[in-house]
Amino acid sequence: MEVEVEKGGGDKKSNKRLSVERIYQKKSQLEHILLRPDTYIGSVEKLTQPMWVYDEEKELMITKDVTFVPGLYKIFDEILVNAADNKQRDEKMNTIKITIDKVHNQISVWNNGKGIPVVEHKEEKMYVPTMIFGHLLTSSNYNDFEKKVTGGRNGYGAKLCNIFSTKFTVETSSCEYKRSFRQSWQKNMSLTKEPTIRDSVGEDFTCVTFSPDLSKFHMEELDDDIIDIMKRRAYDIAASSKGVRVILNGKKLPVKNFRDYINLFLKDKYDENDQPLKVVYYDSNPRWQVAVTLSDKGFQQASFVNSIATTKGGRHVDVVADQIVKKLLEIVSKRDKGGIKIKPFQIKNHLWVFVNCLIENPTFDSQTKENMTLQAKSFGSKVTLSEDFMKQASKCGIVESILSWMKFKAQTQLNKKTGAAKLSKLKGIPKLDDANNAGTRNSQSCTLILTEGDSAKSLAVAGLGVIGRDKFGVFPLRGKLLNVREASHKQIMDNTEINNIVKIMGLQFKHKYNDPEDLKTLRYGKLMIMTDQDHDGSHIKGLLVNFIHHFWPNLLKYNVVEQFITPIVKVFKGKFSQAFYSIPEFEEWQKETPNFHTYKVKYYKGLGTSTANEAKEYFTDIDRHRIKFRYGGTEDDASINLAFSKKKIEERKTWLKNFMEDRKKRNELGLPELYLYGKETSRITYNDFINRELILFSEVDNLRSIPSSIDGLKPGQRKVLFTCFKRNITKEIKVAQLAGSVGEISAYHHGEASLMGTIINLAQNFVGSNNLNMLMPQGQFGTRLHGGKDAASPRYIFTYLNPLTRLIFNPLDDPLLKNLYDDNQRIEPEWYIPILPAVLVNGAEGIGTGWSTKIPNYDIREIVANLYRMIEGEEPVKMLPSYKNFKGTIDEISDNNRYLVSGEISILDDNSIEISELPIRTWTQAYKEDVLEPML
Template sequence: MENQTNYTEDNIRSLDWKEHIRMRPGMYIGKLGDGSSPDDGIYILLKEVIDNCIDEFVMGAGKTIEVGIKDKTVSVRDYGRGIPLGKVVDVVSKMNTGGKYDSLAFKKSVGLNGVGTKAVNALSNYFRVESVRDDKQKAAEFSAGNLTSEEEITESTKRKGTKVVFVPDDTIFKNYKFRNEYVVRMLKNYCYLNTGLSIYFNGEKFSSENGLKDLLEEDIKEDDMQYPVIHLKGDDIEIAMTHSKSQYSEEYHSFVNGQNTTQGGTHLNAFREALVKTVREFYNKGFEPSDIRKSIVGAISIKVIEPVFESQTKTKLGSTEIGPDMPSVRTFINDFIKTKLDNFLHKNPETADLLLRKILQAERERKELSGIRKLAKDRAKKASLHNKKLRDCRVHFTDIKNPLSLESTLFITEGDSASGSITKSRNVNTQAVFSLRGKPLNSYGMTKKIVYENEEFNLLQAALDIEESMEDLRYNKIVIATDADVDGMHIRLLLITFFLQFFPEIIKENHLYILQTPLFRVRNRKETIYCYSEEERVNAIEKLKPKPEITRFKGLGEISPDEFVHFIGQDIRLDPVMLDKATTIESLLEFYMGKNTPDRQDFIIRNLKVELDVVAP
C-alpha cells in the first residue's frame, strides 16, 4: 500500500476556461467529427459565430451577413452594432461575458450561456475578431484561446459591424473539411427563419420572402405535392405542411428560436398530435393517426422564453412551457393548429378534398399491407432469434440522454470475411454490423409490399426500426461498407435505391454514408501508412523510402481485424450520401436503375476514372 498515490492539495488543479474547453470539447460543441456529418463540431463553431450575427438582425441591426470558407479558413461578417470596443477581447475570451444575460433584449435567443465565441476561440489555432462602431475599430488575434496580438483603437471608414475569422484546430478536428452542402443548408435555414435577412456565402446570395413555405417548396417538387403548401403564421409560431405523392414516411423540419431541432422534441410531438386531432374533427371521422400523417412533409418553428434542451447541442426541445406564467407548449400549438388549420380547410375546400383523398388512400394501402405485414413481423421475430445478420451494439440513437448516442453506427456489409473483420474490430458500445447475403434485390419501381416479402429488406427495416416512424431510428449513421470493386459498387447502388425508394429521409436527414477503406498499405520497420488514394500512396513511398513494403488491398476481407480497427475507429473516413435539391428522387432512380439508356452509358464512360489498377471508391 506504500506506493499508493497520496491524495493531497497538489492533486487538485483548476483548469482555466481555454484548457477546459480544449480538454472537454464535447461538453461545449457535442461531437468532434471530420465534417462528414452536419452535426460535426466544425459546423457548430460556424453556427456559434453566425448566431451572434442573427441576434443583431433580430434586434433590428444589420440585414446582411457575409460568410466565406476557403479551405480551412472561415470568415463571418455582419453589419450590426459592432461589439463595444472596450470589450472586444473580453467577449471572446472571458467566460460568462456577453450581452444575452439581459432577458428582455434576448429573451428568445438560443445562445444563452455566454460560451459561444469563447468555444470557437479556444478550439481554433487562429482566431481574429474585429469590431467597427462610431467610426472607430478595434481588433485582436488569438491562438488556442491565447491572445497573440491586440490592436489599438483606430479611426475607420468601414461600415459598422463585427468580423470574425477562424481556422479550426486540426489537432482537435482530425482530417476535417467543410462540405458546402451542409453549410448552404444551415444558411438557408437561417434565411427561412428570418425573412428579410440576406446571407452571402462565397459570393452567392440566399434569402427568403415566405419563410417555412419556401423551405418546403425547395424540399419537395411541385408535381410531387398532393396539394399546395398550407402556410400558417402567428405570434411566436409558424407552420407549413403538405403531403407527398411518392414518399411513404413522415418528414419534418423543426425549429426553436432559430435552432434546427433535428431530433424534434415537445413542440414536434405537439404538432403531430394536434394535426391528427384537428383533421379528425374537421372531417368528423376517427381516422388512424398513421393514415393522416403518412407521407406528410411538415415544418414548425416556435419561439420559447429561455428554452430547455435535452442535449448539449440543442437538437431536442425539452421545454414543456412557452415561458413563465404562459401556456404549455402542447396547449399553445394545439390551440393554434385547431383554429388556423380548421379555418384554412373550411376556406380552401379543394385542398381539404385532396387531403381527404390522401388519407383514404393511406388507409387502403395500410389495410392491403396488414396481412403481409403480420406475416413478415412474425418471420422477422423468428429470424432474429436464429439469424446472425445483425450483431447489435449497446447504445442506440434513441438513447438521447447518452452522449454516445450520436456515435451509434450500423455497418451494412457483404460476405462473411468482411463482416467478420468489422465485427471483431468494432466498438461494441456504438457500432453494430448487418451482414448481407450476396447482392440485395433491385427494388426500383416496386411497392412497399416488397419490403415485407423480401426477407433481407424486412430484417434490415427491423434492425433500423423505421417501419412506424423515423423517430425510432436506432442508429445515427448507416454505413455501407463494401469492396471498392464493380460488385461492391453495385451493392452500394442497390442499397441506396432501397433507401431512396422507401425511406428517402434517411438520406435527406444525412444518416447514410459510404465507408472509405484504404487501397494500399505502405510500411517499413518503423512505421505503417494506410493510403486511400494514389496520391497518398506516392507520398507514403517518398516518406518511408528507400524500400518500403507496399500491399494492395483488393477487398475488405483481406484486411485483418487488427488493421480494420484503424479504419472504423477515431480516424474513420466516411463519404455522406447526399441528395441534390435540384434532382427529384424519381428522376434519380430512373436514371440509375431504370431501363438501360444511352444517356447512362454516356455518363458512365464520361465518369470512368482509371488509375493504374485502382478502382476509385
Template sequence: MAEKSTKNHYDESKIQTLSPLEHIRLRSGMYIGRLGDGSNQNDGIYILLKEIVDNSIDEFIMGNGKRIDIDIDDKGFVKCRDYGRGIPLGKIVDCVSIINTGAKYDNDVFQYSVGLNGVGTKAVNALSQHFLVRSFREEKFSEAIFSRGKIISEKKGSAPGEKDGTYFEFLPDSEIFGDWEYSFEYIEQRVWNYACLNKGLKLYFNKQKFESKRGIEDLLYSEVGDDTLYEIGYCTGDKIEFAFTHTGNYGETYFSFVNGQFTSDGGSHLSAFREGYLKGVNDFYKKSFSGVDIRDGIAGAVAVKVKDPVFESQTKNKLGNSDIRAWIVNEVKAGIVDFLHKNQEAADKLLDKIINNEKLRKELNAVKKEAKAAAKKISIKIPKLKDCKNHVQDGEKGEGSMIFLTEGDSASGSMVSCRDVYKQAIFSLRGKIQNVYGKGRAAIYKNEELFNLMMALGIENDVENLRYSKIVIATDADFDGFHIRNLLLNFFLSYFEELVVSEKIFILETPLFRVRNKKETRYCYTEKERDKALKEISHPEVTRFKGLGEISPKEFGQFIGEDIKLVPVLVKSLKSIPETLEFFMGKNTPQRRDYIMENLI
C-alpha cells in the first residue's frame, strides 16, 4: 500500500511556537506597517526611528529632559540620546526585548503617550542587525547589545559626569528591509513637527538645531506662509493647542495630532475642533452661518493630549475617543471668541470671507443642479466606472477600498478581469482631462468628465463623502501618461487639496521591464533592477512595457494584489502648491522652457 503524501500532512509536528521577537521578524508588517526602501516617508525604517524618538519625547512631556540628540550617518546607522530619567538600570534588557513590558501602563509615570502597547522598542530591536541600549542614572550605566533580537552582551559600570537619560543606536536589518536608504529631508520634516508639538524642546539632528518658540503656530505658518487672509490665530490650554487661519484655497485643510502622533484621517478630536470653531464664530457674530461657509478655505492645526487614546486602526491615523468631544468643543469655542474680540481686523476679514463663501456656494449650487440634471439624462450609472462592492461607508468591509483612475479602455481592460471586485473600482478617463489651472470652481462642474469623476469619487458635494480609502492614479509610464498624471494632480491640488494632505492620493507603480527565460520570470521597476536581473538570469528575454494595456490580465493581477506598489502623493508645504502649479500648469513661461531643456535627457 502506497504511503500517504506528507505534503499537506497536519499533525503535532507542524505546530510552532515563536518567541515574540521572532514573530516580529516573521510578521513585521503587523508591527511597523509597510517595509519599503526609504523612498516613502511611511516606510518601516522611519517607523523604527519614530519609535525610539517617541520614547524620548514622552520623557519631555512628563517634564524630564529638554534636549534630544539624533545622528544618522550615510550608512543609516542611527544614534539617539535623550536627557530624561533613563530606563531603570536593572530593567533595560526587559524593556527592549520582552513584549508588553514598560512603564507606560502606569499613569503616574507616563500620563500622555502614543505607544501604550509595550511593543515599539522591541520591534526596533528585532528588526535591527545591530541594536544597543544604554541607560544613565546617578552617574551609573547599564548597557545591552543585541543583533536581530538576540542578546549579544551586557555591561554595567560607573559613568562619572554623565547626565541621566537613555542612549540608543541601531542599524535597520538589510535581511528585512533589503536595499534601503534614509531620506534626511523626510527626517528633518518629522523632527520639525516634534519641535512644534513640544514647545521648549531642543532637538539636534546631525548637529542642526530644531526648536519652536510658538509651538503649533510655527507648524501652521511653515505650511501656509504669509499668504493668509488674516494673521494666524493661536490658542493653548492644558490639554489642547490649536492654530487657524484662512487662505484663498478651496476646502478645509487640517493637521491634527494626538500625543504627538499625526492623525492623517483626523478623528473625534478634529471633529470636535471643527464643531467648536463653527460655534465660536457664530457666537461672536451672533449669526447662524453654515459650517461650509465658515470653514471653506480654512487651514488649521490642532494637537491634543489624551490619557488613553483609542485609535481606529493599527496605523494610529484616526482617533476614536468619543468622551473628549465636549471639552474640546468648549475650549475651541472660547478660544475663537477670545481671538476675534482681540483682533478686530481679523474679525472683519473673516466675516467678508464667510459672506463671499455664502454667495459663491449659492451660485455653485445652481451650476451643480444643472450638472446633475444633465448627468441624469445621459445615464443612471456613472459612465466609465466599474465600481466595487464595498466602500468607506461600509465600515470594516470598506477598509482598503481603492479606485484606479486609468487612461482609456485599454489600460482598464487589463485590470477589470483581475481586480478584487469587493474593494477595487476602476474609472476610465477618455484621455487628457481639461487643464483646470486658474479656473473657478464652477468650471469643473460644467465639464462632463470631471463631474463624472467627482460623482464616482463621491466628492461632488463634500470630500467627507469620499467613497474610497485610496484614489490611485494608474497611467502609462510615458510622456502622455505623465501629462495625464499632472493634469489629475492639478485637479486635486486646485480644488481638493485636503485629499492630498490627508494622503488619499497615490500613484500606481507597475514594472517597466520583464526579464525571463524558460525557468524564471522577473519584473523590474527600474533600469537598475533590470540590469541586475540580466546578470543573474541566463539567456534572458527582455520586454519593455510601454503601457498598462500591454500587460496581460494574468500578469497584471499580481501588480494590484497583495504586493501592490503605491507611492503616496505628498506635498512639502501648502504654500509651495500655488507656485508649483503655476510653473507646471500655467502659461508657458521661459523658466519652464529652460527647465525642460536642461532636464530633457
C-alpha cells in the first residue's frame, strides 16, 4: 500500500509517518493470539450463565448460575480432549487422572495411553512432543483423507493452553521408542529450555501440567465456579470415553459409562404423576449412544462428539431428535386426532436428549467447538433408531406430556375465543334474553334456562312473566349440542353454540372450579335444561351434561346443573286434571283407574304443545317442575363416560343388551316398566339419568339408525312406504308434498328436511345407490358425480311408487302385520315381510349406539336363485356383492366378509389413460379433485 505524505517541515512528516506505523502493524501469530484471544479460545471476560455442575453433597448434576471466563475453560478443555483422543489411538488406555490445585494455580491431566513418539522429526529437526506442544499449526490431524474420530483438528489445541499459561510442562513415555520426554515452557510459550530425554522401560503415559496465566483472564485465582465447571468436564469425559476410568484429585469418579452419567441428571427429576423419569436407551451402533426422556423445560440436550462437549448441540443431535419427533408426531396425531395441530418443534420441546457419538473429521462453527456443523452424510456412520426404542420412547411419559400440553393449549385458545370474562352485559349473542342480575354481585342466584329451540324459548319467556327476569335468563339451542368428548379442537373452536353457552355462563376453560368460591366468577349460578319430554330431549340433556362434565366436572359436584320438566300426558275430567311426566307412569294410572276411558287425554309431543297459560302454571309451581341433578359419586362419572366416550363402545353394547333383556323379563312377568319422573321426584343422580332415561334414547337411536333385518328398512323409510301404500301413490307427487303426507299419516315427528332426504334416497338409481329403487325418480334425484348430493330441491322433483315395490311387499300380508300406534293413531307396521330379503337387494348401513351395520348390495337374480334352492331344501350358493350397472370387479380378499372393489382403467398411449369405471361410492367429482387434479 502506498501512503501519500504531504511535503513540508520535517517534524510534520515524522509525525505523519509515526501515525502510519501505529495504524499498520505486523504481528507474529503468537502475538496475534495474545492480542485477539477471542478468535482462538473465546472471550476472556467473565460471563454469567446457567450451567450444569456436579453437586458433591447431593451427588447429582444441578443447574446454577456460574460466573466464569470462557477462554480459561477452553484451554483446560483442549488438554482434556487431547487425553480422551488418545483412547482412539490406543484401545488399551484405561485411565485419565486430573488434578486441579487451586492454591498453587496448577492443573495436570495424565493418561496411560500410547505415549507420544520420542523421536526427532526429520524435517523440522526437533522432537515430536516439542513440535506439537510448542509450535503453532502443528498437528497429527491435518490429513483430511484419513478418517479420524478425535477431537483435535486445526493445530491449535494444546498450544493455546501453552500460550495462555505462565508455565506449561509436557511429560511422556514411549514404550515403542523406549524413551521418556520432559520439557517446560514459560511466559506464554515464549521461553523454553531443551527437553530432557531419558531411556525408559516404563509404561506409556502422557502428562500435561500447566499454570494458567490468570492475568490474561482478569483473574487472581482459580475460583470455585471455574473449578466446578472443570470438574463437570471430568464427569463428561468419564461418560463419553468408553472403558476409561477418570480419577479427579485422587478420587475415582462414580461414572463407569454413559448411563451412569445420565442418571446424575435425573436422580431428582419426576414426571407429572410424581414418578421418577423413565429413560430409554439406544446403543446398538458402536459409534452412537443415545438416550431420551421427558423434559419439562423445553428442549434439553447433553451431547458429545469425540468427547467434545457440544453444549449448543449440532447436527448430530438434530439427526437423533428429528427421528424421535417424527415418530412421536405420528403417535400423538393418532391419539388426539381432533386436537390442535401440533408442529414438530412443539413436540421437540418435550424432549431431553443425550447423545454420545464418534464422528469422522467433525467440523464446528468456531474454535470453541460448542456446535457441530458437519453434514450427516459425512458422519462416517448412520444412526437409525430402532422400532423398539421408538416404542419405549412413546411409553416413557413424553406422549402424555405432549397431550397434556395440547389440552392446555386448546383450553387457552378456547378462552381467547370465548372471552370468558364475567360481564354484566353481553353483546352479539342472538336470541339471548339475559337475566337482569347476570354478571353482577347477585349472579349466584341467577339461572340460565337453555331451551330446545325457539318454540321452547317462547314457552319459557311466557313463564318468566310470572317469576320475573331478574334471576332468570333464556337462551334457545339450535338442535343437538356437539359431543365435545369426541370432537376435534377445531370443531369446538368453531362451534357457535358452545362458545355462546360459555360466554353466557361466564365459564373459563382453564379453570377447574375446585373451590365453591370459584363459582362466584360465573355469570349464572345455575344451568337449567328445558327440553321436550321425548327421547331426543333426553339426548340433548345428556349432551349438555356431557359438555359440562368433560370440561368442568367439578360443576356437577356443586349441583350447578338442573332440568325443567313438563308433562308428557295430561288427563282431564270436568275441573279435574292430572299431569304425568312419563308414559309408564300414565299407563300405571290407567291400570289403577277403572273408568280411565271417560277421561280426556292430551299428549304433549313437545314444549310447543303447551300454551302460554300452561307455561305460567308451570313457572308458578316451579319447584314441582325444577328437577335438580345430584352428584352421586364416581358412579356418576363412570355412567357419563359410558354414554358418550368412543372408548366405551363394547361396554355400551353390554349396557343396552342388559337393559333390553331386563325389560323383556319385566314384560313377561307382567311387571310395570320403570320410570324416572313421578309426582314426588325433586332430584335425581346423573347415574339414574343415564341408566333410566338416556338409555331409552340409545335404544331408540338403534331402532332409527339400523335397518331391520326383516324388511331392510329404517323407521323413516318404512313410514314413507306405508304412506305410499295407504294412499296408493302411483301417480306423480312432489317430494315436498309427499313428505307432508308422511307426517300426517304416519306421525313423523322430526324435521321435514330429513324426511325429504329419505324419500330422495329411496328413489335414487345411479350406480352405487339402490339395486331396486322403491320409488320412481322424476327429475334430478342426484347422480354419481356427487354421490346423490346434487339432487334438485324437493319442491321441483316428483316421485311415485315403483310398480315392483308392491310386488315385493305383497298387500295380502298387510292384515297380518303388527301396526304401531302413536297418540292412539294407527301408523306403520313394526316391519313389513317382503317376498325376498330386501336388506340384501339394496344393502343396509347405519350407526346407532353401541351397534352399527354395513351390508353391501347383492344381485336380485342371484338372491332369487338362492331362494329357490332353499325352498328345494338345498344349500344357498355364496354370493359376491353386486351393484346394478357397475362395470368393475368385486373380489373377496378374506374369510371375514372383506372385499376388494376395483374400477377400470385403460392405457391408450404413453401420454393418455382412460378411466371407464370407478370403485363403488368413489364419486366422480371427488375423485377428480382429490386424485386427478394433484397429478396434473
